[in-house]
Amino acid sequence: MKAHLSSQIKLDRIPKRYYRPNDAFELTALTRFEKINTEIDEGTEEGSVHIANEISDLIHKCNAENRPCVLALGAGLGTHTVYKDLVRLYKEGKISFSNVVVFNISEFYPLNKNARGTTHILREYLLDLVDIKPENIFTPLANGEKENIFEFCRDYEKKIESYGGIDLALLEMGPLGNLAFNEPGSQIGSTTRLMLLSSESRHNAASLYNSTENVPGSAITIGISTLLTTKRIIVMGWGENRAAIAKEAIEGCVSDSIPASYLQQHKDAKMVLDLSAAENLTRISTPWLVTSCEWNDKLIRRAIVWLCKITGKPILKLTNKDYNDNGLSELLALFGSAYNVNIKIFNDLQHTITGWPGGKPNADDTFRPERATPYPKKVIVFSPHPDDDVISMGGTLKRLVDQHHDVHVAYETSGNIAVGDEDMMRYVMLMGGIAKKFHFDTPEFLAKHAEITEFVKNKKEGDIDLADIRYLKGQIRQGEARTACNYIGVKPENVHFLQLPFYETGTIKKGELTETDKNIVKDLLLKVKPDQIFVAGDLADPHGTHRVCLDAVLAAIDDVKEDEWMKNCRVWMYRGAWAEWEIDHIEMAVPISPEELRQKRNSILKHQSQMESAPFLGDDERLFWQRAEDRNKATANLYAQLGLASYEAIEAFVEYHPL
Known part of the structure; x- marks a missing residue:
């Protein structure tokens, strides 16, 4: 079974040389707006393999130097595929974690005894599946009172220093450009500390706690300064919902409103994106600004729509000067004039519009998106x-x-x-109320009704619904x-x-x-x-x-x-x-x-x-x-x-x- 076909959907739209240039000269031209070393892979799976291989090479290098390999690891969803590949390499006998030291980058606070936190995730996806020594695992899991947090965070920093610093930090870029729980507004000099979580971060963590309301309101996180002092740092971003923030972090100015932009000031930082996350970068989105293009109908349409937004004009009012002033003179050379390009794209867009999504019967469908026959479909x-x-x-x-x-x-x-307990109980109470009237108040029904009611009444954070509740x-x-x-x-x-x-x-x-x-x-x-x-x-x-x-x-x-x-x-x-x-x-x-x-x-x-x-x-x-x-x-x-x-x-x- 081909299980990841969706990851290939965009490959026919983006020439490979835009994200895998042939030589260093072309790479320099394509990335002239990028201020962070950025690797673009076709999909999440390919990118994860590349990252896992880099970590494997680092572990072997540290072993050859007869010293521990110190990693700082995040637990975001995007890291899980990397950990899967690391576990695969371990099971194939290609790496060992016996000489690896791991510092968890962040952890929720306060964390209830049985709640799933980032430490639990790291163990589930990586640490419990390899041969790392338990004494080589460190996490900012603070169980003490809040007045002792400052001292706890300081000790965590000292523990990192005692190992000579971090060889490589691996984490996912958050939807707001956050690095771990370093939220927008985090300062470049920040070290390990307690952070109040934004509503966005709590929402993203809802999968661990069944709802946003149950997510702890704060977390302990390694700070920006600590991350920037690591010898190497790899930050990944997968999917279209990272595209806008990735462009800001990579091509924009350094700003505390986008913590990932601080990577511009690290001497060995790398951003790893899949094509979906990279789609807003200049070399992918508007390649005519950095290279000669391989023009096709879709790219021409993209360029003209972009030009309309830049100039504030509709398509048919664009002029030769508009094209020349905005880096699109290649199109004038190809088509002879702005008018010829304008008419082509206007007609292309016009032909996408149809009031007959299933095809219009007995009509000429030459320029319609759907066929006239068969009808009905x-x-x-x-x-x-x-x-x-x-x-x-x-x-x-x-x-x-x-x-x-x-x-x-x-x-x-x-x-x-996605059905709340309150919505379900409305139906359960209804059934209980009409059971006698409609003669289904059997002992079996009443017992089941009582069981469901009692379960919901005593339901705790992290409890999995009964099978009957999921059915309802x-x-x-x-x-x-x-x-x-x-x-x-x-x-x-x-x-x-x-x-x-x-x-x-x-x-x-x-x-x-x-x-x-x-x-x-x-x-x-x-x-x-x-x-x-x-x-x-x-x-x-x-x-x-x-x-x-x-x-x-x-x-x-x-x-x-x-x-x-x-x-x-x-x-x-x-x-x-x-x-x-x-x-x-x-x-x-x-x-x-x-x-x-x-x-x-x-x-x-x-x-x-x-x-x-x-x-x-x-x-x-x-x-x-x-x-x-x-x-x-x-x-x-x-x-x-x-x-x-x-x-x-x-x-x-x-x-x-x-x-």
Whole structure:
């Protein structure tokens, strides 16, 4: 099974020489705006292997010098794939940790006895799986009173000094540019200390504690000064949600508002990014500013949209001078004039717009994103959770139904962990209240009712829900999804709940994608044999549920791509509530009228358990329907600013071509 196909989605858009230049001269030209040594890898897996090999080489070097190898390690989610590769190297007999000393970079404070902290994570993913000596593991796990914290932090610094300092620090860059728990505002001279955590940091740690509210409000962290005195430092960033902050840290000015920018002042610091995290860097995003380009339609579109934003002009008003003044004279040489480029890109964007997402029957489809035939089409919309379909493409989904296509919706996971106990108990109390009236007040039911009620009453932080509770929460999500589908007009028999096993762990941490998950998706594909597939293409979090669900669908498609029906099937990727495809990637833009936008909102509101009380709304105060509307309106506004028709909102899609 090809389990990581989503990591290759962008490879056909970015020439390799932009991130793997042929020689030092070309590298110097490409990276002229970069102030930190930056390595860009095709995907998380490749980047993790490179980092693990560097650490392995360092361990061997220290062994040859007959001294311990002192590592400072972070426990962020992005480090886990590196630790997996280090464990692999150890099991293959290629490295030993017997002469390695590890300092945990940060730990939550205060930490309850049974709570999962960063020390627990390091042990789970690395330390307990290799031959490191217990006495060589140090962590800022302070159990004393707060008045002793200062002394504890000072002693931690002295312990580092006693080993001659840190040979290499490895950590993940946080979403705000934080290094470990060195939050924005951290000073360059800061050492190990107690830090109050921002709401963003607490939100990111919610997976350890089942909700943001349970995350400790502070942490002890090695400071910026300590990190900058390490002999080497490697900071990684994976996924699109690190792209904006990576550009600021690497190409911007040193600022305490972006702690990762302090790496510019380290003599041997390296940032390791995958292509998704690097997409905003100049050499990837606007390569015409640093090199001659390998122009294709997508890159030309990106350049023209960028030029429109720079000049504040719509496409058809751009002039030769605009091109020359902004580094795009190559396009004038290729096309002869600004007018020729403008017309081409204007028409390209115009042809992405369609009110017929399933194809318009009996129409010339030469310049339409979807084929006119067959009509009606068999369509499958894959939704990672039981609301992503309506949040992300509710307007398009309604169009497909109204235009008489045979629409199936497949919910890949139960989404049960996103149902709060209070929402579930509302149903439990209802069942208890009507049990006698409807004659199901059996001893078995009453015992189960009492068991669930007692469990929730005494539930503690970190407790995994009973299987029956997870089942009830899953049924709540299913009921809401069916209601939303019914509102849109999807046939009841066309609503599928796949319950992919990787998700059903009972905790926020999910299992690995397996053949079983892929085969469940594959069975549905073979049963329906669709003409059109819609799938969530979120790439922001390389380890999240959306990414795993995408990989499950792509792996299933890979298995059937040679089937005759699949050769005539098109696969469209949509995005989630937080971000939209960049306009140079959009291949189908479906306009949404004000009335359709209200219908989309109503379908999202059918998912009542995911309104204000949902545990994973994050720090964005907007509700899901508000985020979705703002995103769709922003896309429509961008089209209008470029000089195209002005719509209330637009949902956008990118076609996936099986590799």
